[in-house]
Amino acid sequence: MSEKKTPQLDELEKGQWPSFVTEIRKAAAKNPAAEDLLGLLERSYEEKKGHWKHGGIVGVKGYGGGVIGRYTDLPEEYPNLAEFHTIRLNQPSGWFYTTKSLRTICDIWEKYGSGLTNLHGSTGDIILLGTTTENIQPAFDEFSDAGFDLGGSGSDLRTPSCCVGPARCEHACYDTLDACHNITNEFQDELHRPMWPYKFKIKFSGCANDCTASIARSDCSIIGTWRDTLRIDQDAVKAYVQEGLDIQGAVCDKCPTRALKFDYKKNELNVIAEECTRCMHCINVMPKAIRPGQEKGATILLGGKSTIVQSAFMAWVIVPFMKMEDDYEELKDLLRRIWEWWDENGKTRERIGETIYRLGMGKFLREVGLPPVPQMVFRPRANPYVFWQQDEINK
Amino acid sequence: MPRIDAGPPHYKEMLPPIILENYGKWRYHVIPRPGVLKHVAENGAELYSVRAGSPRLVSIDFIRDMCALADEYCDGFLRFTSRNNIEFLVSDAGKVEPLISALEAKGIPVGGTGNSLSNIVHTQGWVHCHTPATDASGIVKAVMDDLHEYFTDMKLPAKLKVAMACCLNMCGAAHCSDIAMVGVHRTPPRVNDEKVQKGTEIPSLVASCPTGAIRPNPKTKSVVVNEEKCMYCGNCYTMSPGMEIADPKNDGVAILIGGKTSNARTAPSFSRMVIPFLPNNPPRWPEVTEAVRHIVEVYASNARQGERLGEWVERIGWEKFFILTGIEFTDKHIDDYIFSRETFRTSAAFKF
Numbered sequence: 001m002s003e004k005k006t007p008q009l010d011e012l013e014k015g016q017w018p019s020f021v022t023e024i025r026k027a028a029a030k031n032p033a034a035e036d037l038l039g040l041l042e043r044s045y046e047e048k049k050g051h052w053k054h055g056g057i058v059g060v061k062g063y064g065g066g067v068i069g070r071y072t073d074l075p076e077e078y079p080n081l082a083e084f085h086t087i088r089l090n091q092p093s094g095w096f097y098t099t100k101s102l103r104t105i106c107d108i109w110e111k112y113g114s115g116l117t118n119l120h121g122s123t124g125d126i127i128l129l130g131t132t133t134e135n136i137q138p139a140f141d142e143f144s145d146a147g148f149d150l151g152g153s154g155s156d157l158r159t160p161s162c163c164v165g166p167a168r169c170e171h172a173c174y175d176t177l178d179a180c181h182n183i184t185n186e187f188q189d190e191l192h193r194p195m196w197p198y199k200f201k202i203k204f205s206g207c208a209n210d211c212t213a214s215i216a217r218s219d220c221s222i223i224g225t226w227r228d229t230l231r232i233d234q235d236a237v238k239a240y241v242q243e244g245l246d247i248q249g250a251v252c253d254k255c256p257t258r259a260l261k262f263d264y265k266k267n268e269l270n271v272i273a274e275e276c277t278r279c280m281h282c283i284n285v286m287p288k289a290i291r292p293g294q295e296k297g298a299t300i301l302l303g304g305k306s307t308i309v310q311s312a313f314m315a316w317v318i319v320p321f322m323k324m325e326d327d328y329e330e331l332k333d334l335l336r337r338i339w340e341w342w343d344e345n346g347k348t349r350e351r352i353g354e355t356i357y358r359l360g361m362g363k364f365l366r367e368v369g370l371p372p373v374p375q376m377v378f379r380p381r382a383n384p385y386v387f388w389q390q391d392e393i394n395k
Numbered sequence: 396m397p398r399i400d401a402g403p404p405h406y407k408e409m410l411p412p413i414i415l416e417n418y419g420k421w422r423y424h425v426i427p428r429p430g431v432l433k434h435v436a437e438n439g440a441e442l443y444s445v446r447a448g449s450p451r452l453v454s455i456d457f458i459r460d461m462c463a464l465a466d467e468y469c470d471g472f473l474r475f476t477s478r479n480n481i482e483f484l485v486s487d488a489g490k491v492e493p494l495i496s497a498l499e500a501k502g503i504p505v506g507g508t509g510n511s512l513s514n515i516v517h518t519q520g521w522v523h524c525h526t527p528a529t530d531a532s533g534i535v536k537a538v539m540d541d542l543h544e545y546f547t548d549m550k551l552p553a554k555l556k557v558a559m560a561c562c563l564n565m566c567g568a569a570h571c572s573d574i575a576m577v578g579v580h581r582t583p584p585r586v587n588d589e590k591v592q593k594g595t596e597i598p599s600l601v602a603s604c605p606t607g608a609i610r611p612n613p614k615t616k617s618v619v620v621n622e623e624k625c626m627y628c629g630n631c632y633t634m635s636p637g638m639e640i641a642d643p644k645n646d647g648v649a650i651l652i653g654g655k656t657s658n659a660r661t662a663p664s665f666s667r668m669v670i671p672f673l674p675n676n677p678p679r680w681p682e683v684t685e686a687v688r689h690i691v692e693v694y695a696s697n698a699r700q701g702e703r704l705g706e707w708v709e710r711i712g713w714e715k716f717f718i719l720t721g722i723e724f725t726d727k728h729i730d731d732y733i734f735s736r737e738t739f740r741t742s743a744a745f746k747f
Contacts, residue, residue: 015540048643054636093406099462144397166419208658216571
């Protein structure tokens with residue numbers, strides 16, 4: 001294949017942004033599948049269409065998910081892509097690595113795969129891009145010996161992920177790394193052996209900045225927050241004034257609830273605690289002067305998903321405040337109740353958000369045992385089409 | 396025998412000493428220059444994070460190169476971000492500038508902090524997926540080359556998150572980004588009765604259609620598509636190999652804008668379609684890169700300081716956005732799916 005020309009891909013080795021073509025070429029120097037991938041991709045660029053066959057079911061013993069099977073539709077021309085499966089490896093919380101651990105991954109992948117990866121897949125996994133059916137099990141065995149396990153795929157609990165959290169962020173309202181690690185380990189069975197109507201994703205963000213985009217990209221979004229009041233350091237406020245920050249314009253006027261009052265004479269900033277919705281704006285602008293409160297926990301939101309089938313959903317509030325402590329027993333108990341209900345009620349390939357939308361929040365809350373509270377809605381319903389339960393009417 | 400259900404490695408084994416010592420005790424951070432974060436702990440300890448761009452699709456050689464840098468400048472510790480950038484965790488301030496020089500010498504840009512265009516969250520495209528309407532890596536490379544100056548500098552009104560998805564499954568963050576590029580089809584699937592019969596659960600296939608365009612056909616033991624109801628989402632092909640929909644002459648890219656996930660100031664919001672179709676033109680997708688640059692430039696020169704793209708458009712009004720950008724507004728922009736009425740203007744307040 002080496003004499004094959006790739007004029008279109010060559011063009012993408014120019015320019016200032018690091019080139020994925022250069023990366024494939026590096027792998028191609030050592031690996032025939034990566035070399036065939038260059039040829040196949042060039043062909044896709046010429047024809048403006050993909051050349052991967054539909055679907056593919058492969059995996060490792062004991063698990064029902066974690067490997068995405070892939071076969072080219074041109075196996076005669078690109079024999080080394082006849083099988084080109086992806087292995088998902090569960091990343092460590094927060095995507096922190098030692099160089100030793102990354103080199104171990106590289107060495108094993110050099111032996112069994114194409115030498116190509118994605119760091120990382122959108123759900124968070126380490127993506128090992130391209131291997132044969134035969135190599136999947138021995139690769140997994142070695143990864144397992146090295147301390148790495150597979151991530152999720154299919155109708156299971158997908159690999160949870162989290163923001164950088166308390167490891168390197170002053171805003172973190174709970175230990176996102178620990179919560180992510182703990183929940184991932186607690187639900188290994190649900191992650192490795194698909195048994196649900198469809199996929200279920202969990203993402204942990206330490207504050208409402210939501211650096212994992214959990215509200216849009218996970219069925220269960222766990223967003224750090226606090227229940228008392230912002231902590232404001234007035235000396236630091238004065239330092240920001242000295243530096244020339246327009247506190248009234250850049251902070252107070254942008255507060256969504258106008259909960260911040262700036263006293264020009266004293267150079268003092270005060271908050272009406274019960275008016276604040278903890279959006280993070282003022283903290284983001286003045287991180288040296290304003291900190292989250294001290295009574296910390298998380299808001300739990302449910303139902304986030306992308307377009308297919310019923311439009312994209314943002315996750316919505318189901319628990320306004322939960323303490324993230326005691327081995328996360330309260331969260332684990334809630335997740336188990338949610339999954340039991342969804343498993344019972346969800347249709348095939350129906351995300352939890354769509355199941356709740358179809359059957360109604362009232363039924364979901366009653367059956368999962370959550371109290372309805374006004375924080376769950378932007379505003380109450382406008383139509384009068386209300387369902388009443390039999391035990392609520394006079395007989 | 397492999398261990399099963401062992402889970403991921405423990406994150407604490409992956410943390411540099413300065414993080415273990417100051418875990419949960421960070422006081423504040425500043426951005427001393429584009430691409431560098433300085434975190435200061437309660438005890439005064441300082442950690443520098445140098446953020447570098449990555450193509451996401453990388454070889455093991457690339458990973459080993461990054462490991463060599465992390466060994467030399469950060470005692471063997473590094474991390475990746477939720478936008479697939481690389482962060483080198485430097486506890487010795489004197490090593491920050493030499494590390495940046497070493498990265499730049501390798502052609503790895505440093506940036507993506509503060510009011511910048513950070514990395515583009517993207518998907519598999521023609522490299523590895525069976526349902527794409529376009530390529531992901533190629534478009535991302537073309538757009539990041541074109542907008543490189545916005546990655547390495549912090550001159551935008553606010554952060555700008557761009558995402559790319561190669562089909563309407565919208566894996567990643569296309570539905571919630573400041574700017575999103577999404578692969579779209581424009582022609583209905585071609586039913587292959589034989590393939591549908593062989594490898595498909597017909598009820599699941601029928602149920603996969605958002606608009607109810609697919610009916611079982613008992614005569615052929617296959618299905619028929621009501622083409623007037625089909626909007627080419629491709630979900631039926633996801634369910635069945637007998638519903639091929641890729642069409643090189645008609646597949647392309649739609650542009651959506653104005654989404655965000657942060658709660659700062661305004662609620663998280665979806666991105667909304669502003670360009671229904673641009674052609675697939677590999678390897679550089681000039682129509683797409685030009686459209687994205689134009690939107691970025693109009694935003695950068697009109698928005699107020701601190702305003703995300705969607706916040707700016709909501710303040711000035713969408714009608715004003717179309718006037719300012721000169722983007723043509725068509726019937727394709729008006730929602731006609733299940734939640735559409737909420738998007739109509741039920742008010743007499745608007746701009747001419």
